[in-house]
Amino acid sequence: MATAILNSIKEDAAADAATQAVKNDVAEAAGASSDAGKADKPSFLQSKIIEELGPQLKAFMVPVFGILAFLAIWAALAPAVDTSLGNLPGPVEVGEQGVALYKEWSATQADKAAFYEAQEARNAAAVAAGGQVQDFEYAGAPTFLDQIWTSLKTVALGFFLATLFAVPIGLVCGLSKTVNAAINPLVQIMKPVSPLAWLPIVTMVISATITRPDPALPKAFVISAIVVMLCSLWPTLINTTVGAASIDRDLLNVGRVLRLGWFAKLTRLILPSALPYIFTGMRLSLGVGWMVLIAAEMLAQNPGLGKFVWDEFQNGSSQSLARIMFAVIVIGLIGFMLDRIMMYMQALVAKNCTI
Amino acid sequence: MTKNNILSLSNVSKSFSDGKSVTHVLDRVSLDVEEGEFIAILGFSGAGKTTLINCIAGLEEADSGDVLVKGVACDGPGKDRGLVFQSYSLFPWLSVEANVAMAVEAVHKDKSREEQAALIRQKIDLVGLSHAMDRKPAQLSGGMRQRVSVARALAMEPEILLMDEPLSALDALTRAKLQDEIDRIREEENVRSFWSPMMLTRRCCWPTGSRL
Known part of the structure; x- marks a missing residue:
C-alpha cells in the first residue's frame, strides 16, 4: 500500500514534469511564431495556462507536499529512536513490508489452490478405487x-x-x-x-x-x-x-x-x-x-x-x-x-x- | 343558530400560559358562517388570527366555548376542513405531485388509483403548476410553493377551506396574482366556505382592541 502511495506520488511528480514540459513547448511554439527576442518573456497562452491550472495545481500540490514533508521527517527521525527490536522503521522499510505482506498473500493463494487441486485429485482417485472421499479445509494461517x-x-x-x-x-x-x-x-x-x-x-x-x-x-x-x-x-x-x-x-x-x-x-x-x-x-x-x-x-x-x-x-x-x-x-x-x-x-x- | 350555518363559534376563548403569566388570545369570540360565505379575519400580528384558525381546524382546543361544524362539536382535525398553512409546510423531500398525492391518499382512501391520480392532476392543473409536477419545493418560488399548499388543501376536497395568511410571505405583485387565482379557484371549486385572514372580501371581522 505504501509503495502504491509512493508510486502515485512519483506519478504526480511525473505529471508535474509533463505539465512543465507542455508549458515549455507552448512557450517555444509561441516564441517561434513571434520574434526570437521575445522568446524568454511568458507568452499570453502560457500565462493563460498558469492562470487556469494554477488554483487546481495548488489545491492538489499542497496536500502532496504535506505528505512528502511528513514522510521526510519520519525518515529522518525514525532511525534515532532505539527499541529492543532495533531502530524504528522509516517509510521505505514500511513500504517494503507492505510488498512482503502482499507477496505472502499471493503465495498463500497459490498454496491454497495447490492444496485443493491435490485434494480433488486424491478424492477422484479414491472414488475410482471405491474408497471414502475426504474433504479438508485449507488450514494455512490467515494473511x-x-x-x-x-x-x-x-x-x-x-x-x-x-x-x-x-x-x-x-x-x-x-x-x-x-x-x-x-x-x-x-x-x-x-x-x-x-x-x-x-x-x-x-x-x-x-x-x-x-x-x-x-x-x-x-x-x-x-x-x-x-x-x-x-x-x-x-x-x-x-x-x-x-x-x-x-x-x-x-x-x-x-x-x-x-x-x-x-x-x-x-x-x-x-x-x-x-x-x-x-x-x-x-x-x-x-x-x-x-x-x-x-x-x-x-x-x-x-x-x-x-x-x-x-x-x-x-x-x-x-x-x-x-x-x-x-x-x-x-x-x-x-x-x-x-x-x-x-x-x-x-x-x-x-x-x-x-x- | 340557523340550520344552514356550516360553522358557528360561540364564546370561544383560548389563553396561553407560560407558567408565570397568562395571555388571553381569544376572548369569547362568536361567529356564524353560512354556506358559500367568504370570510376574512383582519387583525394586527399577534391578534390571534392563527389561534382562531387552529381552533376551527381542530389543531388546538378552545379553553371554553363551542366550535360547531355543521352543527356538530369539533373534535380534532377532520377532512371536512382543509387548511393552508402560513409557512407553506410542504414536505421538502417530496415532489409537487407527491406532496399533493399524500393528501389525496390520506383522505380519499376509498377511491381507486386512477381516480386518485386524476384528482391529483386536476388540483395541480387548477393552481397552474402542471409543468412543475416533478420538482421539489426547494426548486420552486415562494408563490409556487404557496400554490402547491393550496392545491394540497383543495385535494382533500374540504367543505371549508381555511387559509392562514396564505399571501403574507409574498411580494405585492405575486400576492395580487395569487389573490386573483384564489378567487378564480373559488368560483371553479365547490368549496362551501372560505376563510382567509388578511384578505379583503365581502364580510370582514375586525377585532376590537388588540385581541380577537
Whole structure:
C-alpha cells in the first residue's frame, strides 16, 4: 500500500514534469511564431495556462507536499529512536513490508489452490478405487488481506446491529419526552465506556450462549461485533433522538390535518425528516466502530487487523515494527474510506431534505 | 343558530400560559358562517388570527366555548376542513405531485388509483403548476410553493377551506396574482366556505382592541 502511495506520488511528480514540459513547448511554439527576442518573456497562452491550472495545481500540490514533508521527517527521525527490536522503521522499510505482506498473500493463494487441486485429485482417485472421499479445509494461517476482510466483516456486523437498535430507540426517544427522560441518563453513562470494559462481560455472555462446538459464526467474531455495537450505538441513538425531536411542528400539523395514522406518520413524515440526522449519527458511529474494533480484536483474539497487530507485537521479529506501522497506515486508510462513503451518503440524503 | 350555518363559534376563548403569566388570545369570540360565505379575519400580528384558525381546524382546543361544524362539536382535525398553512409546510423531500398525492391518499382512501391520480392532476392543473409536477419545493418560488399548499388543501376536497395568511410571505405583485387565482379557484371549486385572514372580501371581522 505504501509503495502504491509512493508510486502515485512519483506519478504526480511525473505529471508535474509533463505539465512543465507542455508549458515549455507552448512557450517555444509561441516564441517561434513571434520574434526570437521575445522568446524568454511568458507568452499570453502560457500565462493563460498558469492562470487556469494554477488554483487546481495548488489545491492538489499542497496536500502532496504535506505528505512528502511528513514522510521526510519520519525518515529522518525514525532511525534515532532505539527499541529492543532495533531502530524504528522509516517509510521505505514500511513500504517494503507492505510488498512482503502482499507477496505472502499471493503465495498463500497459490498454496491454497495447490492444496485443493491435490485434494480433488486424491478424492477422484479414491472414488475410482471405491474408497471414502475426504474433504479438508485449507488450514494455512490467515494473511494480512484475509485479516482486513475479517475486520471489515466484523465492523459491518457491529455497525448493522448498532443501527438496528439505535434508530428505533432514538425515534421513540425523540417522539416521547417521557421515554427520553427515562433513557437519557443511561445513554449519558454508557456512552463514555471504553470497549475494553465491555469485553469481559460480552465474552462471558457470548461464551455461555454459543455452546455448540461448530457454531455458524465463530465466537470471537460475535464478541468483537457486539463490542463494536455497544460502543458505536450512541452517536446514532443521540442523533436520531435529536432528529425526531426537532421535526418541524408545522409538518406535524399537516399530518394531523390529513389524519395520518401512526405508521404513515412515522414512515412518511418523521423518518424522512429525521434522515439527515440519522445519517450524521451513523457516520460518527462507523468512525467509532472502526476505532473500537482494533482494540476489541486485539483482546478477543478475533482474526482481524487487531489480532494481526497483536501477533506481530508478540512475534517480535526485526520486521515486526515495520509490519505494525504498515497495518496502522492501512487501518487509517480504511477508516478514511469508510468515512468518505458515509459522508457521500449523508450528503445525498441531506440534499433531499431541505427547502 | 340557523340550520344552514356550516360553522358557528360561540364564546370561544383560548389563553396561553407560560407558567408565570397568562395571555388571553381569544376572548369569547362568536361567529356564524353560512354556506358559500367568504370570510376574512383582519387583525394586527399577534391578534390571534392563527389561534382562531387552529381552533376551527381542530389543531388546538378552545379553553371554553363551542366550535360547531355543521352543527356538530369539533373534535380534532377532520377532512371536512382543509387548511393552508402560513409557512407553506410542504414536505421538502417530496415532489409537487407527491406532496399533493399524500393528501389525496390520506383522505380519499376509498377511491381507486386512477381516480386518485386524476384528482391529483386536476388540483395541480387548477393552481397552474402542471409543468412543475416533478420538482421539489426547494426548486420552486415562494408563490409556487404557496400554490402547491393550496392545491394540497383543495385535494382533500374540504367543505371549508381555511387559509392562514396564505399571501403574507409574498411580494405585492405575486400576492395580487395569487389573490386573483384564489378567487378564480373559488368560483371553479365547490368549496362551501372560505376563510382567509388578511384578505379583503365581502364580510370582514375586525377585532376590537388588540385581541380577537
